Amino acid sequence: MxxxxxxxxxxxxxxxxxxxxxxxxxxxxxxxxxxxxxxxxxxxxxxxxxxxxxxxxxxxxxxxxxxxxxxxxxxxxxxxPTGPHGLGIEIGVDYLASCLVDLTGAVRFEEVRYADNRTPRVFQRVSAFLHKARKQAEALGISVGGVGIAVPGLVESGLVRLAPNLGWRDVDLADRLGETFTVANEANFAALAELWHGTALPDFVHVSGEIGIGAGIVLDRALFEGVRGAGGEIGHLPVAPDGPPCSCGANGCLERMAGQDEILRLAGAETVDDLFSALESGSAAALTAVSTAARHLGLGLSTVVNLMDVPAVVLGGTYARLEPWLREPLLAELERRVPSTTWSPVRVVPSALGTGAAVRGAACSVVRGILADPEHHLTTHWPSDQDARGR
Amino acid sequence: MxxxxxxxxxxxxxxxxxxxxxxxxxxxxxxxxxxxxxxxxxxxxxxxxxxxxxxxxxxxxxxxxxxxxxxxxxxxxxxxPTGPHGLGIEIGVDYLASCLVDLTGAVRFEEVRYADNRTPRVFQRVSAFLHKARKQAEALGISVGGVGIAVPGLVESGLVRLAPNLGWRDVDLADRLGETFTVANEANFAALAELWHGTALPDFVHVSGEIGIGAGIVLDRALFEGVRGAGGEIGHLPVAPDGPPCSCGANGCLERMAGQDEILRLAGAETVDDLFSALESGSAAALTAVSTAARHLGLGLSTVVNLMDVPAVVLGGTYARLEPWLREPLLAELERRVPSTTWSPVRVVPSALGTGAAVRGAACSVVRGILADPEHHLTTHWPSDQDARGR
CATH class of the missing domain: 1.10.10.10 (Winged helix-like DNA-binding domain superfamily/Winged helix DNA-binding domain)
Known part of the structure; x- marks a missing residue:
């Protein structure tokens, strides 16, 4: 037609x-x-x-x-190289991150600041962090073409419907911070960054393990968000239905059983760095903690593969670093739970971008938006041809 | 372009x-x-x-x-009305069904024959059943334009890769029966029948409960089969990971916990009709059996909704008849397990087609194929214009 x-x-x-x-x-x-x-x-x-x-x-x-x-x-x-840049901000549960990329998606600067964001002061903090990033860009003579914000929650039309780990419900960031942004789920931004600048795979599920567990599903080189936009949620898949209570109110969710907090608890480690030291020195508790998480992760991912027949799993966030220990028990559980693995094996690969994927995806989505519709950018930033010629 | x-x-x-x-x-x-x-x-x-x-x-x-x-x-x-008809055959675990539809999808005749198909003699039986259906069509002066076969298993490019409840692995029906068919998973055919002749919904998951449990997922009025065609498999979602062993080799799969056999066993009923008598007379064992199955079904479906944000569940097969008893515990489990139900509720509706959906979908897919590409039908059935005019 x-x-x-x-x-x-x-x-x-x-x-x-x-x-x-x-x-x-x-x-x-x-x-x-x-x-x-x-x-x-x-x-x-x-x-x-x-x-x-x-x-x-x-x-x-x-x-x-x-x-x-x-x-x-x-x-x-x-x-x-001097054109509009994309600024990404990630609001993690225990950190804020920023990332500035040029039109090709190359990173100009990035920063991570650790602090517990489970506080009403988070909005002031984000505002100050954003202001600082803009100042840094200004000092480099860079013009910021837009801001993308990654949040650990369910987002619908720019509204953060629910971010249990931050204690948010129906939060409008544009309203709170006084400007408009591209707001999306951090796992979806991470999957897009992986698609654009990481693995060359056309179809994969990107699962990022931090305090929460998020997934971004890419099918045929596009983000799959489900019918109404809240798809790809794997953090609350029930992997131990009679297990301990989760922050969401249900029991034994994947996030509760295989998230960073549970791995640290089972391993008896204080921090992620402690965990890696323990793993490298062969601590039995640490090894068991990770293989238990891997089994639960395999159980959750078997569901994704059974439903969507996705040929690859990309391990992101802390899971990317844990990949050498996660890989085998995870694959074993997938093979046990997914009948089609007999003739269609599933690949498990670590993310090329690691913990920086979500904020990079937020930044890149701004420049991808400009590339996809430059005329919109021109008419909002260069109101008429006359003006454009005059500058 | x-x-x-x-x-x-x-x-x-x-x-x-x-x-x-x-x-x-x-x-x-x-x-x-x-x-x-x-x-x-x-x-x-x-x-x-x-x-x-x-x-x-x-x-x-x-x-x-x-x-x-x-x-x-x-x-x-x-x-x-006298044009090519579509013949559907369903190979169930304990029955064979046939259905003949005209070009509009209207049913001309249907038949179900009960017998345990977990026997090597199943192919002879299907062949005889198919022959009989063709004879019936002939007696009515109907020309059969093609045959669709529904199987309770995973199908890839016409090959039945795995049908655990029939004990099949890599079965080529064309080779076994000496002619070519449109072969597909019964749950997918059932979902298509529901889309074409049942509910008017554009997005839904159709879940059919028989001895096995299958699902067909329709997104934007098209069947979603996943990246490689084996998607939509919900029968083996782990709803009780440490539960009893399933026919597939894993433990506590949805089919094992909420399939017809388990409901009958928990209710102490011999047949599906016995179960309904017991439910109608308020038997505590029967009511508990169905609500237990509903909870497991809700657990499995919560996964589908969390991943795909599908707004409706259509209960098919035996579940359609069980809907009055399944509905409430199923909805309660979905609400408990799917964070987005707070702002995006999920509807649960019984199938309009019931147990006949899969075979009807198999028959209709033949006529839909002719409607979608009549030229292909013309060139295979009417080799040249000359011939066509001659008849």
């Missing part, structure tokens, strides 16, 4: 800008002629779009193309 | 035939002029396609259109 009705001028302009910018992101250092071939647009259209993108500093011109043979050499273009 | 390259003649013909036949299925009793409006094709193209579909008996002409005002009245067309 596409193409049966003539599209409006604005729609065409919007589509073409996204098409050209996408081609530049996919193939940095391409000439206008190359972009014309890649997009199927005329050279005149490509040139007009590129000029507009350059004026808004989304694209920068580089050296003339290196090419053998006759003919004029075109000037190549790439995403602008 | 669609429409940027000219499509081949054959592709266009195939597309147009499906488009016109789809419009006829959606609006029976439409004139050629009406079809031209509905599809955007010229009247000449519509007429040529309709003539071809009439020659193959996929479409039949009816009475002249009833219409006020001036102008010539067109002859209306509908799906042909």
């Amino acid at each position: 596409i193409g049966t009705r003539p599209a409006g001028q604005h729609t065409v302009r919007r589509h073409n800008a996204a098409l050209v910018l996408g081609a530049i992101a996919d193939g940095p250092g391409t000439s206008r002629a190359g972009l014309s071939t890649a997009t199927g647009l005329t050279k005149a259209t490509v040139s007009s779009v590129v000029d507009r993108l350059i004026a808004a500093d989304l694209v920068a011109e580089g050296e003339p193309e290196r090419r053998a043979g006759p003919g004029r050499r075109g000037t190549v273009v790439s995403l602008s | 669609i429409g940027t390259r000219p499509a081949g003649q054959h592709t266009v013909r195939r597309h147009n035939a499906a488009l016109v036949l789809g419009a006829i299925a959606d609006g029976p009793g439409t004139s050629r002029a009406g079809l031209s409006t509905a599809t955007g094709l010229t009247k000449a193209t519509v007429s040529s396609v309709v003539d071809r579909l009439i020659a193959a008996d996929l479409v039949a002409e009816g009475e002249p259109e009833r219409r006020a005002g001036p102008g010539r009245r067109g002859t209306v067309v509908s799906l042909s």
Whole structure:
């Protein structure tokens, strides 16, 4: 049905800008002629779009193309290193993190500050942390194109419906902090970061273990959020239905049985670093604690694989570091619980990004948003062409 | 990108035939002029396609259109009641079922024969049952356009990889029975029947309880089969991980804890009819058996809702009849286990089709296949236009 009705001028302009910018992101250092071939647009259209993108500093011109043979050499273009950056903020249960990325998703700076966020003062603290990150960007001469915030909870249309580990219910961060953000579940942001800058897999479940356990499910290179947006919740899968009570009110949830707190408790360790020392020195309690958690994690993940037939599990957060100890008992439980593993094995791989995945995903989602719809960015930041030319 | 390259003649013909036949299925009793409006094709193209579909008996002409005002009245067309029918066969653990449907999906006949199929003689039995159904169709002057077979197991590209309750592993029905079929998991066929001819919901999980428990998940009016096709398996979700051993080798699977056999055992009933008599007379053992099963079912379904945020559960098979007793404990467990039920409640509804859903889905999938690609049907059944005109 596409193409049966003539599209409006604005729609065409919007589509073409996204098409050209996408081609530049996919193939940095391409000439206008190359972009014309890649997009199927005329050279005149490509040139007009590129000029507009350059004026808004989304694209920068580089050296003339290196090419053998006759003919004029075109000037190549790439995403602008000085263009709008994405700022990510993660509100963890016991830390705040920030991350600034350029248009290619490369990290310019990141910071983690540890403090218990289970306090009403958390909003002031986030506000100050955000202000500091903006100042840092300013000092580097970087313009921030938007802010993404990762939270350990269920988010619906920007509203944090429930974040049990922070004690939040129906929290509107835009209202609390006085500006608009891209707010999403930390596990979903982490899975997107893994998709964009980590593993090259098209289909996987990314499970991140911290105090809470979250999962982000990627199917066919896109985030799967379920019918109404609250999908991918694995922290509260019942892995020991008659087990000890969980913070959510139910019993024996995955998070309660295999989260960081339970592993530390079973291992008799104070901190995550203590746990790793104990594991490396072969402590029986630490080894048992991790293999018990791995069995519960395998039980929860067997459900994900049985329901969605996902071919890979990416271990993120603290689980990425624990992977050498988690791997075997986890795979054994998956094989025991998933009939299809006989003919369709499941891979278990550690995240390439580790504990920084969620905040990186929050930052990158801002620049991905600009790349996907540059015209929207142009019209909000450069109200008219006249203005754009004037600057 | 669609429409940027000219499509081949054959592709266009195939597309147009499906488009016109789809419009006829959606609006029976439409004139050629009406079809031209509905599809955007010229009247000449519509007429040529309709003539071809009439020659193959996929479409039949009816009475002249009833219409006020001036102008010539067109002859209306509908799906042909004498056109190719779909035959469905279900291989249950303790029964065989058949169902014949016309092009609209209306049932022409259905039959169920009870017998334990956990025997090597099952293939002979299916062959004889299929032969009998074909004879019945022949006696009614009905042409069978294809056969769909529903099995209680995991199917991959037509191969039954695993059907634990039948003791099958890697069974190729085409090879065993000497003809080709559309083979799929019974729960998936049941969910499709529910989508096409039962509930009008666009997103739901259909869970059917028999000796095994299967689920079919429909998202946005399409079957969700997971990344590699073995998704939607809920029978072996671990609801009592340290519970009694299941036929699959693991422990405390949903099927083991909430399947028909366990309910009968806990209720002290011999047959399903005995169970219903006991429930209706208020037997404490029967009521406890069903509410225990409901709690386990709620535990398993909470997982589906947490992962996929599906807004409705359709109870099929024996569960449809048990719905009055299952409903409350099931909802209570869902509310306890799914954090998002607070703002996004989950509906629980009985299937409109009951135990006949799977075989009906198998039959309907044959006619849906013909409707979706009539050109394929025409070229296999009517090798050339010459032939078609000759008959």
